[in-house]
């Protein structure tokens with residue numbers, strides 16, 4: 001379990017390279033150069049399927065509008081679904097019998113956190129007769145009624161926020177809760193212990209290996225410190241108010257520590273894996289125990305993933321519902337193999353079969 005002490009970042013100005021200077025003040029840094037790099041491919045990647053070529057590449061992943069001629073790596077991996085792969089049918093609110101203990105243990109987290117990360121900002125719900133919900137509209141059914149859910153969300157960022165973190169870190173969980181509450185989409189760069197790619201990248205960007213580390217490509221702001229990140233995000237993309245359960249100092253940290261008890265150590269250590277060229281896409285939210293077990297494996301395999309947050313009250317529930325005719329999370333879309341699937345147990349097996357070495 002992580003400790004509960006949180007040390008403020010000492011103000012420093014540090015020159016990282018001739019092209020890039022990062023200013024740190026109380027954990028906040030602003031990227032002031034247009035230098036960029038491929039977001040998830042390590043320059044030292046020894047992977048055998050990576051060939052080196054010189055070509056004109058548009059820079060991506062971090063704030064930059066420049067196009068540079070540079071030597072870059074192009075990946076030509078053959079990622080394919082496991083043999084005989086068949087996507088399972090969705091079974092809402094049901095854990096596969098051999099995974100019931102895992103899901104029960106993962107359910108302790110939202111209990112200890114009083115459901116923070118289960119509902120989006122300004123959530124309200126009422127039971128209405130079925131006839132009041134137009135057909136083709138997502139709504140949960142309870143005892144012959146439909147649940148009408150609404151929310152009040154702030155302004156939306158154009159590009160997803162980027163967060164470097166790992167599942168079993170209580171400070172990272174605080175930040176994952178706030179992005180669920182604010183209904184923000186995030187590219188997560190997992191940083192498990194001994195992970196070869198994104199831990200070094202954070203040290204390169206911010207000067208030290210400390211997590212979470214957030215990059216907002218919309219503003220160029222980068223920062224360490226969970227509390228600072230939370231304040232920044234609610235100010236920019238919320239109503240400016242930090243939710244109570246994230247503003248109670250030691251109590252918040254302790255309950256975040258307790259939230260890890262059921263799944264102690266999961267989602268913290270690196271499992272050697274093959275890094276795909278494209279981030280995976282996971283429809284998910286922090287309060288769901290079914291999503292938690294999938295996130296643990298994404299982190300262990302160090303797989304970058306765009307997380308589409310859709311806690312209760314999120315308008316994105318309707319988007320998934322229209323897209324696949326059903327709403328349930330976790331829902332994985334893997335652009336590297338073309339696989340799209342529901343069901344946490346099978347997603348975990350798929351990820352291990354496809355990416356673990």
Ligand SMILES: N[C@@H](CCC(=O)N[C@@H](CS)C(=O)NCC(=O)O)C(=O)O
Pocket residue numbers: 090091092093094095096140287288289290327328329330342343344345
């Ligand atoms: N058997 C599924 C269960 C997933 C599930 O039921 N997820 C809940 C969220 S915790 C859900 O999507 N509920 C639908 C809803 O809220 O409308 C799995 O293991 O992935």
